[in-house]
Amino acid sequence: MTERSPMLPPERTRTLILASALLRGAVAAGLGLGSLAVLVMVLWISSPYPDSGPGGALRTAAGIWLLAHGAELLRPDTLSGVPAPVGVVPLLLVAGPVWLAHRAARDAAEPDEGERRPSQAGVFSAVTAGYLLVVAGAAAYARGGPLRVVPETLAFPVALVVAGAAAAGVWTAAGRPFGSLPSWAPLVLQEAMARTLFRDRAATVCRAAATGAVVLLGGGALVVAVALGRNAAAAQESFLVLSGDWSGRTAVLLLAAALVPNAALWGAAYGLGPGFALGTGATATPLGLSGTPAVPDFPLLAAVPAPGPATPLNWAACAVPLVAALAVAWCVLRRAAPADGPRARTWSPRETALTTGLAALGCGALMALLTSAAGGPLGTGALGAFGPVGWLAGPAALAWTAIVGVPAALLVRVWRLREPGWAWRRDVPEDDGKKDGKKTEDAGRKEEAGKKKGRRGKKADPVEPKRSAASAIPASAPAATPPAPATSGPAAAPEEDAMDDEDDAGFEPYDFLPTDPWHEHGKDWHGKDGREARWASLKQGSGGLMADFPAHIPAALRSDEPSAAPADTDGRSTRGGPGAPGATP
Secondary structure (H helix, E strand, O other): OOOOOOOOOOOOOHHHHHHHHHHHHHHHHHHHHHHHHHHHHHHHHHOOOOOOOHHHHHHHHHHHHHHOOOOOEEEOOOOOOOOEEEOOOOHHHHHHHHHHHHHHHHHHHOOOOOOOOOOHHHHHHHHHHHHHHHHHHHHHHHHHOOOEEOOHHHHHHHHHHHHHHHHHHHHHHOOOOOOOOOOOOOHHHHHHHOOHHHHHHHHHHHHHHHHHHHHHHHHHHHHHHHHHHHOHHHHHHHHHHHOOOHHHHHHHHHHHHHOHHHHHHHHHHHHHOOOEEEOOOEEEEOOEEEEOOOOOOOHHHHHOOOOEEOOHHHHHHHHHHHHHHHHHHHHHHHHHOOOOOOHHHOOOHHHHHHHHHHHHHHHHHHHHHHHHHHOOOOOOOHHHOEEEOHHHHHHHHHHHHHHHHHHHHHHHHHHHOOOOOOOOOOOOOOHHHHOOOOOOHHHHHHHHHHHHHHHHHOOOOOOOHHHHHHHOOOOOOOOOOOOOOOOOOHHHHHHHHHHHHHHOOOOOOOOOOOOOHHHHOOOOOOOHHHHHHHHHHHHHHOOOOOOOOOOOOOHHHHOOOOOOOOEOOOOOEOOOOOOOOOOOO
16 A cells, blocks of 8 residues: 555545545544454453353443543443443543544644645544544444443544544644634634734643643542552452452453543542532532442542541642642743743733633633543432532632632742842843843943952053053143044044943043053153153053064154154054144144
8 A cells, every 4th residue: 555556646636635534544443443352352251251252342342442432331231121321431541542543633634755735624524534434333333232322422522532633633743833713703813813922821821721730630649549548458358359350350450540530530629629429419528428428349439538527638638729729820930920031021910810810711621621521420320420520620620720829920920020039030121131141230240340440450450552642641741632543533533432431331531540651750751761661551551462563763753843644664653642742732
């Protein structure tokens, strides 16, 4: 199938692409069904007393595979003769079919090398149709087995689960873009989605909501683990009573492992407050277990609290939603007031509170969906209600994360932006925050360094040429025209002065006296010794930029005529210099 036939065109047509996507969806469903069928057949072969033949085992595997998609099953073999529903879905089994459907859609939507990208809508429809064809066949095959499928549940939630996994696969193949909304969407939402800031806020909300749900799930698993540790003897006794041979115990162990996510969600609902139902007449909450529970004999159910009022250890389960609310607030604060960002980029209190509230709403919606899937009926009588109630657990999660998370986010934001500040806070403009991240104290440090530099200049530091020449004129000397460099002309003097003011900001330019030797010893200003001393001082202050040769005094400078001064031997003009004798007062 991978080799290209010479009869086919070099580029695949749209029909071939859709046919390949349809086949991928069917293969993905077949892989999931086949893997579960192999496991069930191994357990059936190893069982010393099987109840039915291989056909019954394969029909059982088909029913369990459909249960992993969310379908509700009916168990007709009961003592009363009334079929009993089986609505508790082992959530660990859901991961396999969802991943296979996601991978099939992702691979079908990715273009081959040198070919154009196929239609995303066509690939999604083809993969979903191919998968659902196998679902329909499995439901028809399992009709005569010990676990029959309720036909209404094939549309919801089985088809919805498959379509969601396929859509996620196509979206992943496209690079997970946040494209524009359809034309029928409100204009306000279309304009909001076009803004990068809105997309960043939306990503923060989704990330914080997922973080809160994960923390609740982990906290619930911890609650169940502690309860099982306290009732380890009862759990072991239940495990040994259910089956006496190793194949039966292996089946019980695998079923318990598949129900671990369900138990974690039960523990999360218990910590949130609404708790979970143990039949139609009993409810377990942190305040205690009320009513008469109808608990089947199963190892994980040994973690159910004892009847009666609660103890302080039961109340400690309420710390789970508290930690989840703080996790939501912390996840929002990582963007609202980041530890390595400038103060100018922090969000306003309104934005922080709104984002945290929306994250709490998303966390509540996720918990409502998950807790609804974690429970369900196990019979028609007392076991008609078993597990957490989604429409109670979701609002409880929303209340916990909003009431605790929003104030926590605002308080931590105020703490981070307090006046003394932490070491991370930088009061810099938003545009400069991307470069160096310098603090506002740097300006004060530069100013202090400039003052220290000026004070050192009073002692022994060499003076810059332009400053020494200007400040070296004694009070008794006749006033001269301001010096102008030959390379830039007189018009560049104001610009040079402005640059000097920027470079030397923080200290006065004439707050020290020159240290030239001619001035210290009172030598003649226009004499030969004075010129040589000034030349040596300029050379010393140049930092090695001036050439090492003796100062040469041109003949024009030795004359008394106020003519234009020619260039010196090094090519530099001496016009208007402090040593020019012809300078006009």
